[in-house]
Amino acid sequence: MPRPRSLAALAAALILAGGCYHPTQIPAGAAAAAALSPHTSADTALLRRDIAYLASDRLEGRLTGTPGNDSAAAYIARRYTTLHLAALRAADDTTCIPVGELQRTLEAHTGSHVTLTAKQTFGCSSPYLEPFVATAVAAAHAGLRDSLPTQNVVALLRGTDPKLRDEYVVIGAHFDHLGRSAFGALDPDAGNAIRHGADDNASGTAAVMELARLFSRHPTRRSIIFANFSGEELGLLGSQHFVEHPPVPLDRIVAMLNFDMVGRLRNDKLLVYGVSSATELRAIVDSANVAPRLAITALGDGFGPSDQSSFYAAGIPVLHFFTDIHEDYHRATDVAQKINAAGEARVVDFAERIARAIADRPGRLTFVRAPRPHSMAANGPGGNVYFGSVPDMGAADVVGVRLAGVTPGSPADKAGVRKGDIIVEFGGTPVKDLYQYTDALHAHKPGDVVTVVVERAGQRITLSATLGKRGD
Numbered sequence: 001m002p003r004p005r006s007l008a009a010l011a012a013a014l015i016l017a018g019g020c021y022h023p024t025q026i027p028a029g030a031a032a033a034a035a036l037s038p039h040t041s042a043d044t045a046l047l048r049r050d051i052a053y054l055a056s057d058r059l060e061g062r063l064t065g066t067p068g069n070d071s072a073a074a075y076i077a078r079r080y081t082t083l084h085l086a087a088l089r090a091a092d093d094t095t096c097i098p099v100g101e102l103q104r105t106l107e108a109h110t111g112s113h114v115t116l117t118a119k120q121t122f123g124c125s126s127p128y129l130e131p132f133v134a135t136a137v138a139a140a141h142a143g144l145r146d147s148l149p150t151q152n153v154v155a156l157l158r159g160t161d162p163k164l165r166d167e168y169v170v171i172g173a174h175f176d177h178l179g180r181s182a183f184g185a186l187d188p189d190a191g192n193a194i195r196h197g198a199d200d201n202a203s204g205t206a207a208v209m210e211l212a213r214l215f216s217r218h219p220t221r222r223s224i225i226f227a228n229f230s231g232e233e234l235g236l237l238g239s240q241h242f243v244e245h246p247p248v249p250l251d252r253i254v255a256m257l258n259f260d261m262v263g264r265l266r267n268d269k270l271l272v273y274g275v276s277s278a279t280e281l282r283a284i285v286d287s288a289n290v291a292p293r294l295a296i297t298a299l300g301d302g303f304g305p306s307d308q309s310s311f312y313a314a315g316i317p318v319l320h321f322f323t324d325i326h327e328d329y330h331r332a333t334d335v336a337q338k339i340n341a342a343g344e345a346r347v348v349d350f351a352e353r354i355a356r357a358i359a360d361r362p363g364r365l366t367f368v369r370a371p372r373p374h375s376m377a378a379n380g381p382g383g384n385v386y387f388g389s390v391p392d393m394g395a396a397d398v399v400g401v402r403l404a405g406v407t408p409g410s411p412a413d414k415a416g417v418r419k420g421d422i423i424v425e426f427g428g429t430p431v432k433d434l435y436q437y438t439d440a441l442h443a444h445k446p447g448d449v450v451t452v453v454v455e456r457a458g459q460r461i462t463l464s465a466t467l468g469k470r471g472d
């Protein structure tokens with residue numbers, strides 16, 4: 001009697017392939033990619049279709065540990081099956097978690113009885129799924145379960161050069177979002193409305209799937225790993241899990257390209273973080289910016305509030321592609337209708353040129369380490385302190401933090417802080433950039449009264465604010 005797990009994997013693979021599935025019938029690599037779309041550059045319609053599905057009501061905002069999140073993972077895995085990508089986890093690998101073990105893990109975490117249905121053997125439904133249990137203490141404060149079974153989705157496109165194919169470029173994005181939870185939402189008044197997360201981050205997920213199609217058509221010398229992370233909104237948990245349980249040796253990963261919010265291109269403006277994480281990256285980014293050129297702001301080391309940080313902290317050069325913050329960020333209004341799919345297609349083509357240059361170049365990149373700003377310690381004393389300012393992430397040219405907006409009704413709003421203001425001092429601490437601002441904010445706790453000094457129309461204005469608690 002074959003072991004149940006492989007039977008489940010086979011059955012699921014059949015489901016994934018929609019009925020009669022036989023390995024030899026699926027055309028390999030390039031043919032499969034062409035079958036999916038005839039376009040040799042990014043396909044705007046395909047991007048739009050993927051984002052519409054991922055940000056649909058049906059997936060309910062893809063919160064980690066929910067059926068909507070699992071459906072998103074299955075959708076991505078189906079695409080990698082269609083593209084005939086390789087799995088990095090052997091078919092009979094034991095990493096998928098049988099129900100008994102999962103139950104024991106959850107009961108140990110929660111200290112209470114957990115009921116799971118027998119067929120919930122976790123992570124067995126596709127060889128691309130990398131199951132893990134997301135534990136997020138902060139989330140528990142907001143009424144979410146503190147341990148959530150979930151999964152990353154990981155697939156491999158083998159490189160063509162025998163000398164270089166055991167080196168890897170990781171192309172990744174998170175697919176989880178806030179679901180119906182106010183935890184992390186900037187519109188708590190919307191209650192349990194669905195936060196669709198079309199830009200954050202159905203757009204990045206669609207970009208990674210489209211890059212998988214483009215590279216399947218024309219593979220590179222080095223291998224490429226396509227990685228879709230869960231648990232990002234709970235603290236970069238999926239990318240952290242990947243780095244702590246790497247499917248290939250970490251020192252074989254030559255770079256990681258992260259796509260988080262690439263669906264709202266305005267005025268051709270694209271932010272590319274991480275160019276200082278390797279000596280050669282700025283030149284590679286510049287030479288990839290061919291006509292019709294994008295207005296690129298390339299800056300910073302590899303740390304930042306998204307998954308590239310997990311890889312940079314592990315000594316890997318990184319880039320984060322970002323079309324900037326907007327008024328729908330972390331709100332129920334971040335919907336598919338507002339996505340600029342044609343703009344995203346330009347971002348994908350630009351990134352394809354960068355990834356190809358890195359994956360085909362003879363030598364590896366030269367990693368440059370920057371000190372980790374301790375504001376990254378999300379679990380510091382002021383982890384849940386709330387002010388309500390929306391920084392303009394692209395304002396690299398100012399001393400201080402220029403604001404793209406202020407959340408209505410927030411402590412910042414009540415204190416009289418305005419869109420366009422430049423915060424130059426917070427709680428008595430001078431602020432030159434986003435890191436210093438986040439440090440100064442996290443040095444306080446909910447209820448603290450702080451002075452905030454802003455520059456407005458050349459004037460310095462001192463305001464007083466009573467800080468709130470995130471999620472309140």
Ligand SMILES: [Zn+2]
Nearest residue numbers: 200201260261
């Ligand atoms: Zn995001």
